[in-house]
Amino acid sequence: MSVAHLIQFKTSAPDEIISQLRGYSERELDRKAPRGFVSSRILVGADGKSVAFYSEWDDSETLEDTRDSAPWEACMDLSDVHANGRSETTFEISR
Numbered sequence: 001m002s003v004a005h006l007i008q009f010k011t012s013a014p015d016e017i018i019s020q021l022r023g024y025s026e027r028e029l030d031r032k033a034p035r036g037f038v039s040s041r042i043l044v045g046a047d048g049k050s051v052a053f054y055s056e057w058d059d060s061e062t063l064e065d066t067r068d069s070a071p072w073e074a075c076m077d078l079s080d081v082h083a084n085g086r087s088e089t090t091f092e093i094s095r
Helices: 014-030 060-067 070-081
Strands: 003-011 037-044 050-057 083-092
Touching: 003 014, 003 060, 003 070, 014 037, 014 050, 014 070, 050 060, 060 070, 070 083
Parallel strands: none
Antiparallel strands: 003 050, 003 083, 037 050
């Protein structure tokens, strides 16, 4: 079943996190998409103090394979440096 993964960052430096997420997305998802990747979006909270990364995948297994990769972990680590907190949720997509 298709899944959506949402990562939310609380931050006082949204530009830094946006930059990390945009770089990861362009390098790792847009240019050489991993197996099972469907799409992604970077969302900025209207309050200017939150950033979210939304991605869709063919199934949870392909998402987990990507989350276990060095580029993903490096992006999350660099984003966490500028975040006051992070939460992650995975949803099943009902079609």
